[in-house]
Amino acid sequence: xxxGDSETGPQQQRPQEKRPAPGVSRRGFLLGxxxxxxxxxxxxxxxxxxxxxxxxxxxxxxxxxxxxxxGRPVDSRGRHQAGVDRPQTPQANALxxxxxVPKTSSTEVFEMLANxxxxxDSLTDPKGHLTEVLPDDPGxxxxxxxxxxxxxxxxxxxxxxxxxxxxxxxxxxxxxxxxDVLLALYATDVTVLHSAAMHLLDLVPDASVRWVQAGxxxxxxxxxxxxPFGYHDGVVVPRTxxxxxxxxxxxxxxxxxxxxxxxxxxxxxxxxxxxLGPGAQDAVFGRxxxxxRPMSGGSPTDEVDLTARTETGDLTIPLRAHARAAHPSxxxxxxxxxxxxxxxxxxxxxxxxxxxxxxxxxxAFVRTQHRMDETDDLMNFVTTTASASxxxxxxxxxxxxxxSSLRS
Amino acid sequence: MSWGGTRxxxxxxxxxxxxxxxxxxxSCSADPDTGDNEGGPQDDSARADATVYVxxxxxxxxxxxxxxxxxxxxxxxxxxxxxxxxxxxxxVTVRGEDRNEVVIDGGGVRPFGISAIAxxxxxxxxxxxxxxxxxxxxxxxxxxxxxxAHGGDGYSTFDPEDFPPVQRFRFDHIxxxxxxxxxxxxxxxxxxxxxxxxxxGHADSGIYVGQCxxxxxxxxxxxxxxxxxxxxxxxxxxxxxVRENRFTHNRVGMTFLSNYREAFHPQQANTVHGNxxxxxxxxxxxxxxxxxxxxxxxxxxxxxNRFVNNRIxxxxxxxxTLSSEEDLAPVGNRIAGNAFSTNGVDIANIAGAxxxxxxxxxxxxxxxxxxxxxxxxxxxxxxxxxCSGTQPAIDPAELPQVEVPSGVSFRQIDPPPAQPTMQDxxxxxxxxxxxxxxxxxxxxxxxxxxxxxxxxVP
Numbered sequence: 001x002x003x004g005d006s007e008t009g010p011q012q013q014r015p016q017e018k019r020p021a022p023g024v025s026r027r028g029f030l031l032g033x034x035x036x037x038x039x040x041x042x043x044x045x046x047x048x049x050x051x052x053x054x055x056x057x058x059x060x061x062x063x064x065x066x067x068x069x070x071g072r073p074v075d076s077r078g079r080h081q082a083g084v085d086r087p088q089t090p091q092a093n094a095l096x097x098x099x100x101v102p103k104t105s106s107t108e109v110f111e112m113l114a115n116x117x118x119x120x121d122s123l124t125d126p127k128g129h130l131t132e133v134l135p136d137d138p139g140x141x142x143x144x145x146x147x148x149x150x151x152x153x154x155x156x157x158x159x160x161x162x163x164x165x166x167x168x169x170x171x172x173x174x175x176x177x178x179x180d181v182l183l184a185l186y187a188t189d190v191t192v193l194h195s196a197a198m199h200l201l202d203l204v205p206d207a208s209v210r211w212v213q214a215g216x217x218x219x220x221x222x223x224x225x226x227x228p229f230g231y232h233d234g235v236v237v238p239r240t241x242x243x244x245x246x247x248x249x250x251x252x253x254x255x256x257x258x259x260x261x262x263x264x265x266x267x268x269x270x271x272x273x274x275x276l277g278p279g280a281q282d283a284v285f286g287r288x289x290x291x292x293r294p295m296s297g298g299s300p301t302d303e304v305d306l307t308a309r310t311e312t313g314d315l316t317i318p319l320r321a322h323a324r325a326a327h328p329s330x331x332x333x334x335x336x337x338x339x340x341x342x343x344x345x346x347x348x349x350x351x352x353x354x355x356x357x358x359x360x361x362x363x364a365f366v367r368t369q370h371r372m373d374e375t376d377d378l379m380n381f382v383t384t385t386a387s388a389s390x391x392x393x394x395x396x397x398x399x400x401x402x403x404s405s406l407r408s
Numbered sequence: 409m410s411w412g413g414t415r416x417x418x419x420x421x422x423x424x425x426x427x428x429x430x431x432x433x434x435s436c437s438a439d440p441d442t443g444d445n446e447g448g449p450q451d452d453s454a455r456a457d458a459t460v461y462v463x464x465x466x467x468x469x470x471x472x473x474x475x476x477x478x479x480x481x482x483x484x485x486x487x488x489x490x491x492x493x494x495x496x497x498x499x500v501t502v503r504g505e506d507r508n509e510v511v512i513d514g515g516g517v518r519p520f521g522i523s524a525i526a527x528x529x530x531x532x533x534x535x536x537x538x539x540x541x542x543x544x545x546x547x548x549x550x551x552x553x554x555x556x557a558h559g560g561d562g563y564s565t566f567d568p569e570d571f572p573p574v575q576r577f578r579f580d581h582i583x584x585x586x587x588x589x590x591x592x593x594x595x596x597x598x599x600x601x602x603x604x605x606x607x608x609g610h611a612d613s614g615i616y617v618g619q620c621x622x623x624x625x626x627x628x629x630x631x632x633x634x635x636x637x638x639x640x641x642x643x644x645x646x647x648x649x650v651r652e653n654r655f656t657h658n659r660v661g662m663t664f665l666s667n668y669r670e671a672f673h674p675q676q677a678n679t680v681h682g683n684x685x686x687x688x689x690x691x692x693x694x695x696x697x698x699x700x701x702x703x704x705x706x707x708x709x710x711x712x713n714r715f716v717n718n719r720i721x722x723x724x725x726x727x728x729t730l731s732s733e734e735d736l737a738p739v740g741n742r743i744a745g746n747a748f749s750t751n752g753v754d755i756a757n758i759a760g761a762x763x764x765x766x767x768x769x770x771x772x773x774x775x776x777x778x779x780x781x782x783x784x785x786x787x788x789x790x791x792x793x794x795c796s797g798t799q800p801a802i803d804p805a806e807l808p809q810v811e812v813p814s815g816v817s818f819r820q821i822d823p824p825p826a827q828p829t830m831q832d833x834x835x836x837x838x839x840x841x842x843x844x845x846x847x848x849x850x851x852x853x854x855x856x857x858x859x860x861x862x863x864x865v866p
Contacts, residue, residue, distance in 0.1 A: 309589075312815035313611035313636050313694030331734050332668030370762060371734060 070188045071139045073126040079257045080395040083144030083186055084337065084358050085244055089222055091140055091186040094215040094341045095193040096263060096354055097200075098179035098388055099207040106155045109147065110403055112181075113393065115203045116145050117402025123196050133199045139189050141196060145402060146182035146261050146390025155406050160250050161260050161391025163362060168384075169373035176386040179210045182261065184356075190216075211386055213265055215341025215354045224292075228268050228342045228351050229381070231285045232292035236303060238335045247334040250360045250394075254406045257394035259337075262365045264355040265386035273381045284377045286323030294323070318377075325376030331367035334359060352385075362389060458836065459483060469493045469502070469512070476500055481836040484510045484534060492539075495524040495531075501836045504534030507581050507829035514539030514587070516819055521587070525550045530578040530837040533830040536587065538819065543584030543607070548574035548596040566596070566671055573598045573620055576839040583827050585609045586818050591635070595619040595644075596671075599842050600626075604828075606860060607632045609821030611694035613640035614658070617647065619671045624648045624842040631860045633657040634821050636696040638688070641665065641710070643672040648842050652682040652849050654857035659696045660703045661685040661723065664710030666736045674711050674736055681716040682849025684856040687863070688723045692822070695815025702810040703729055704751060709736035709763065717851045719747045720754070724810045726787075727751035730801075732763035743770040746784075747851045752808030754784040757791050757801045769795035825862050 069089070074082050103109050120143045122130045129138050149164040156162070164178060171177075183200055185193045193214070201207055217225045223234035238247040245251065250258045273281060282288050286295050286304055296305035296316040304323045308316045317324050328335050336357040344351050357365060372379055393403050458480040466472035468491050472482045479499040486509035493512065495502065502522070504510030512521040512534065521536030524546040536543035549571045577600035584591030584607045591607030594600060595618040602625065607614030614632030617625055618641065626648040632638035638655030641647065642665040655661040662685060666674035689702040700706065702725030705715065709732055720727040727748050730738040738759055748754040759765040770784055770792050786792060787807070788800045858865045 309611055309697060310815075311588075311611075311694075311817035311819060313697065313818065314815055315697050319698060329669045330667070332673075367735065374760070 069140075073124070073138070074140050074142050076120055076124045076142070077397060078395045079397065080249065080259075081144050081392060082142040082395075083184055084248070084259055084261075084339075084392060087140060087142070089220065090217055090225075090339045090341075091142065091188050092217050092219075093187055093190040093193060094217075094354070095185045095197055096213045096215070097183040097185070097197050098176075098210045098212070098263070098386075099181045099183070099201065099204070100210050101151070101180045101204060101207050103151060103154060103180070106407075109151050109154055110401070110407060112204055113145065113147070113403030114401035116183075116200060117396060119200045119203045120145070120402070123199065130199070133195050134192055138192060138196075139187055141185065141187040141189075141192050143196065143200065144182070144184040144186075144261075144392060146184070146392045147403075148178055148180045148182070148388065148390055150178075151180050152391045156254070156408075159253070159255050159391060159406070160258070160360065161255070161362070161389065165262065165362070165387060165389050166366060168369050168387075170369070170379055170382070170384055171387065173383045173385060174387055176211050176265075177388060179388045179390075181207065182263070182388070182390040182392075184261075211265070213343060213354050213386075215343045217341055223337070223339055227340065228270055228344070228353055229273055229281075229285075230289055231281075231287065232300075233340060234338045235287075235292065236335065237337050243335065244337070247364075248337045248358050248360055254408050255391060255394060256405070259358045259360060259392045260362050260365075261390045261392050262355070262357050262359075262362070263386070263388050263390070264384050265352065266355055267350055267352045267383040267385050269381045269383070270351045283318045284322060284381075286317040286321030295321070320375055320377040322372075322376050322378040325372045325378070326368060328364070328368065331364075331371055333364040333367050334361060336364055336368070358392065365389075459834075461485065462489075463487070473497060473500070479836060479838070481834060483834045486510055488513050490515060490518070492518045492520050493522045495522065495529050496526050498526045499528035499836075499838070500526070501530040501532070501834075502534075503530075503532050503830075503834045505834075507533045507583060508535060508826045510534040512536045516540065520545060521584075523547070524577060525574060527575040528577070528839050530580065530839065531582060532578070532580040533582075535583040535585070536591075537583075537585050537823075538587065540588040542590040542593045543587045544579060544582060544591075545593040545595075546574055546577040546579070546597045546600065547594070548572055568596075568671060571596060575599055576841070577601075578603075578837060578839055580604055581828070581830050582606070583824060584614070585824050586821050588818055590614075590616045591632070592616070592630075594625060597625070598622065599624050599839075601842075602627045603629050605630045606824055606827050607638075608634040608824050608862070609694070609818050610635040611815070611818045612697070613637040613663075614655075615639045616642070617644045618642040620644050621672050622646045624844075626651075626842060628652050629857075630654070631857050633861060633863060634690055634693045636660070636694050636815075637663055637700075638685075639663070641675060641678060642667060643670045643675050645672065645674075645676045645678070647678040648844060650678055650680045650683065652852065652856075654684045654852075654861060656684060656687045656861065657690040657693075657863050658688050659690060659693055659701045660706055661688040661720075662704070663706040663708060664713055665706075665733065666709035666711065667733050668736075674709060676710070676712040678710075678713045679716065679848075680705075680713060681718065682852055683718045684852045684854070685718055685727075686721045686723065686854065689725075689810060691813040692816055694818045694821070695812075699812055701725065701812040702752060702808075705729070706731065707738050707741055709733035709738055710741060711738065712740040713742070715741070715743045715746060716848050717745045717747075719852050719854065719856070720751065721747070721749040721854065723751045725752045725808050726756045727754040727784075728756070729807075730755070730757040730759055730765045730768060732759040732765070735763045737763035738765045738768060740767045742768070743784075745771070745851070748784050751785075752810065753787045755791065756787040756807055757799060758804045758807065759801050761801075765799045765801060767796050768792070768799060822862070825860070827860060 124138050152162040223237050227233040238244050292300040294304040296308040304317050336359045338357045340355045342353045460472040460476045460482045462472045462484045481501045484504045489512045519541040520539050522544045574597045579602045582605040586609035589612040591610045591614045593616045614635040627650045631654045635658045637660045638658040639662045685704040704720045704723035704727040706729050757765045787802050855865045
């Protein structure tokens with residue numbers, strides 16, 4: 001059962017509204033009381049913006065958005081780097097390059113970042129890009145740069161992102177962890193990614209590539225797309241400027257305007273998952289596969305109601321469902337912005353995804369991953385093979401070199 | 409973390425409840441004739457103009473709330489009332505004439521029986537049943553903006569600055585049964601009493617107190633049975649006392665929980681004494697959401713509580729379980745002078761490595777310094793080899809295993825036996841603040857409050 005309909009009964013029994021207590025509307029209370037199950041209830045209309053009705057023309061200026069915008073240039077300049085909240089609908093293709101660099105001083109790090117910033121300009125400026133690298137225009141190519149915990153610590157061990165990820169219970173099969181530099185490249189046109197990445201690596205002669213992964217996203221509007229299991233992903237994420245400020249962007253200090261990114265390369269056992277059958281698959285996610293509506297009821301645009309139960313007391317979103325395990329309310333965490341990409345390796349037939357999330361506090365991810373390792377049935381089908389975290393540098397305005405705000 | 413630092417929180421209380429027959433206030437009834445209330449249930453001397461009788465003066469209880477003045481009294485005659493009652497008038501007393509014959513019935517569709525959102529409200533001597541959400545609630549969490557304000561949006565707890573706790577309440581001689589989640593329910597409230605009441609057939613808990621600091625709420629002389637959980641405390645600290653109750657024949661007798669989903673974690677500093685907590689393996693009850701069964705007292709990251717002089721017996725999984733909640737740990741709980749018998753294990757620690765139990769202790773008498781109670785069985789056996797520092801744990805799979813029966817619909821639980829009805833004259837209650845004492849109740853017998861239980865004498 002859920003909370004029932006508060007309009008049944010009270011409204012009929014109580015047409016008059018007389019003498020409410022100061023500042024209290026009785027009708028408001030009654031309307032309110034039925035919708036949330038009292039304490040910490042779900043029913044989040046606020047954070048949801050339906051992807052199915054996304055109107056690109058309604059978006060805030062400066063943010064390319066919606067699949068209608070696919071291919072159009074994305075401004076690389078601004079308070080934040082591109083590739084985190086813009087374009088609003090992630091490009092269909094990604095290439096993640098994680099490299100090590102033997103830097104020994106912050107000066108060397110700043111030099112490298114400045115070179116990379118100029119390199120990004122030379123690749124993405126629609127009016128004057130390097131045609132020897134990209135013969136045609138760069139389209140919606142976006143390159144996001146992050147630096148790993150060791151380089152962050154060289155600059156200042158108190159900066160966000162200086163702390164490495166801890167070892168998780170699900171890390172037993174981890175082949176690669178960490179890395180000094182992240183180059184995350186995104187474009188609708190898959191053919192530009194490799195050339196652009198190679199050009200940027202040339203600008204960092206001492207770099208050695210640690211791991212590389214290509215990824216692809218199915219069609220979708222906003223951050224929502226189906227993952228390799230066939231379920232909608234990226235549904236509950238911060239979207240508005242206010243939500244992004246609260247949950248994603250670092251708010252103060254030299255890294256203000258930046259964010260912390262976690263990348264996890266996950267091998268997915270899609271065959272075993274498929275063998276569960278449709279009902280059991282839904283129970284693993286807590287949503288229905290066909291349209292994404294929660295098992296607690298409602299439409300695809302509704303949040304899961306984590307407190308809803310049947311009359312016999314059983315939870316409608318199962319105890320070990322992914323939607324329950326990953327929900328930030330249990331860990332008191334801010335909301336992560338997720339823009340993950342799937343992959344299928346033609347040589348090994350491995351299926352998987354690059355989990356990508358952004359948050360202003362690494363702990364938001366850490367607490368959630370611990371909880372998932374303990375209570376998420378989805379983890380039975382996931383093997384994490386690579387894992388790393390990066391400080392995504394603040395964006396650039398004017399002639400400022402990339403990373404310059406960290407000089408202090 | 410030493411117990412001595414929380415001295416103020418280990419006291420118990422007696423509530424100061426003034427009983428005042430209000431005679432000075434004039435009736436707000438539109439029709440002065442109704443104030444005469446011919447055929448009313450009381451003699452003239454006990455009647456006051458401030459009293460509104462249902463159904464004589466007002467057809468429904470909600471109509472009576474519209475009529476009553478602050479500080480007034482509503483007396484409800486025998487009958488079945490199909491309405492959800494909102495009490496938003498301060499210091500009002502709502503009294504049923506006969507506890508068993510005045511029934512607010514949700515018909516399986518209405519969300520709640522009574523919600524009190526004003527300070528100083530008393531609800532007494534009536535029955536609430538068959539609501540989808542809860543029987544009776546008191547809370548300071550309300551506003552005119554609808555659902556977003558009610559319990560937050562699912563991602564953040566409410567801001568106590570915006571919703572100060574409601575002050576002073578009294579739930580007395582209430583029977584709540586077969587409501588969807590909670591029977592008697594108080595959160596974001598302070599300075600109240602929940603006494604002499606009965607709760608059964610609830611899929612969350614019979615009695616629930618949550619989300620308050622310095623709550624000073626007294627929960628005493630109640631019976632809760634055939635619920636998923638008899639009594640639940642989530643993030644409610646400095647309760648005045650949970651004492652001399654009978655919490656038997658639930659799936660779990662009592663819980664003391666800290667969690668991030670609600671305001672005011674961690675839970676701390678309750679004194680729990682003189683309760684009978686037994687036979688909590690009742691199949692005729694709704695399922696506990698996390699599948700718990702056979703547990704007397706669950707301390708889920710509760711901290712700095714005292715469990716003193718309780719009888720904890722015949723709980724086939726464990727008498728007391730210490731566990732963690734995410735990275736919140738059970739810390740500084742003192743278990744003292746309890747009568748344990750025939751539990752699967754008397755005290756077990758299943759806290760996870762991320763939030764290990766620490767500084768908990770079991771002693772053989774409430775007044776002595778930490779000292780192992782030789783009579784209590786422990787898992788692991790060296791759980792209390794030291795009463796300070798991190799303490800060893802077992803894997804939950806190592807607990808005595810019990811088969812968990814399927815849940816029964818909350819609407820299908822058998823109704824409770826008739827409960828004692830109040831004999832004093834109806835009167836408006838003037839509620840004062842809670843006074844505290846250092847008294848600790850004696851260990852109750854196995855037949856404690858059996859006369860009010862459907863399960864009778866064991």
